[in-house]
Amino acid sequence: MSGERLILASKSAARRAMLEGAGVPFSVHVAEVDEDVVKAAHDPADAAGLALELARVKALAVSRHDPEAWVLGADQTLAFAGGLVSKAPSMTAARAQLAAMRGRSHQLHSAAALARNGQVVWSDVDTVTLRVRDFSDVFLDAYLTAEGEALLASVGSYRLEGMGAQLFEAVDGDYFTVLGMPLWPVLAELRRAGVLAT
Template sequence: MAKPPLILASASAVRASLLKGAGLDFEVADSRLDEEEVKRGFAGRDDAADTDALALELAVEKAAAVSRGKPQALVIGADQILSCEGKRYDKPKSMAEARANLLAFRGRPHILHSGVALVANDAVIWSHAAQAHLTMRDFTDDFLDDYLAQAGERVLKSVGCYQLEGPGVQLFERIEGDYFTILGLPLLPLLDELRARGAVLK
């Protein structure tokens, strides 16, 4: 039986790199989802379970948007949201916003909520939510200035304003959670499901 085409419904270079590194053969299609409309449906629902649900809903909607035009494919959708003390954060739109966010995270724990879903024929066939818990150390203002100068606009590509594979690792005193979940794609459960569905070899 032929394997179904596999599509990643994301413009994220990191997610594409993870799937490529795992040896998957896939296409990439940007869903162009209006994320703000989905997020408005979760306004006032700020606890961790609701934020998990929001990450999953965004993942599902991204995959569904692509699936409508590719009915024979298995479409992967994924999304990630950061919450800190009950407040949700998106990717910063400017370096000034990134600095303000990092000051809000400084010395505090935050949660990365990652959702992943598989959609086929515009129907959700599987979804999974995972959390990673990270605590930033109480770094100095001088360190923050130096970090932002080193990292530059790369901080705008992450909800937490960091990449652990770069100088961002120096922001932390504790990290609890799966590495792939931190990067925004819970890869191991996804691979298990793809194997179960014959999309990759067992």
């Protein structure tokens, strides 16, 4: 392959799995970013813009430490009922979150940014609309028991690649965007950057 190095500035297992599955060579260096500070300075009504800003900030944070590498930052936000939904702090909060979304739609915004030499050279965001089915309390409790506290690592308290698929009746958009990164645009940019062969 090329001599270009790629660093993923994310601790997300789903993003690592996407890149590994696509045959992308990379290393991981988790960005040390205070997301609450970024969120506080951003318009909460602009969920897509916030995802993009968080992806850029993460890519820049790592790029400053290793300027010669290509650094991929990524983030995801969930917009529901006119506001932002964050990761649930507890299983009780996760249950309440999922119950509130029952029978309604929400949007996931997944963003990615590529930085080099301490500058963002590319960024993109993609949006998916997910329609949650009107599931029963019995199903919800079974789901929470089966998935456990691992759900607390996911915005929205679900993983579509697991039992969480049963929460939905329709998804309008790209599967990879649901998982946390707009993979097709990322791969195209990595080819342009010389990280991947054309």
